Amino acid sequence: MPARLRPADPEVVADALARLAAGEPARADLRVLTKHFLALLEQRAPGRSVEVRVPPYAAAQVVEGVRHTRGTPPAVVETDAATWIALATGDLTWPAAVEAGRVAASGERTDLSPYLPLGEPGP
Template identity: 60%
Template sequence: MDALDRGVEPDRPVLRDAVRALLTELSRRAPGRSVEVRVPPFGAIQCVAGPTHTRGTPANVVETDPVTWVLVATERVTWADALSDGRLRASGIRTDLSEYMPLYPVESAE
């Protein structure tokens, strides 16, 4: 994502693939279904162990745009900064995902 380091938004297919790969990595590191992470229009996952959501609006939701997701997941922007300036929205008691960040570089599964 060197485009982001240059202050340029990546091409849509590159951004889409990065968002999806990072969501996949989050679901690997934080398996479960108690938090829904939404990065429209490219993806959404459920993760983090705890009570599961089955119908209606989930109790724990994180939502952000694709560029912010990549910036936070690669530690170019901290979770706290993205939350405080409104680029990332999190509602619910389980939505602080900062302990799982950064998601890249990917750690090997051991």
């Protein structure tokens, strides 16, 4: 089970978003932003019925429902860091990401659109 994540310092997030907008993100920026926005999702959609995976950076269990404790969860969302950050900031919508195949979602409660975006749009 993934551990609960903590939002990053706002200044660190702003700096990472600025580098991302400039097309100069470092791997560390993607890691910080991924974990930050997953932490915000944990706060907005508490629960353990859906596992959101953003390899290789982090995963979080969210959304109320049947609690998952072992093995592969019945509901999984998986995407890359760039897509996750775009979804979290509102630069990409959930339906557009799913339609484009940028998000793999299987199981109940995997439509995260009610919880997105999570933060300020990217610069």
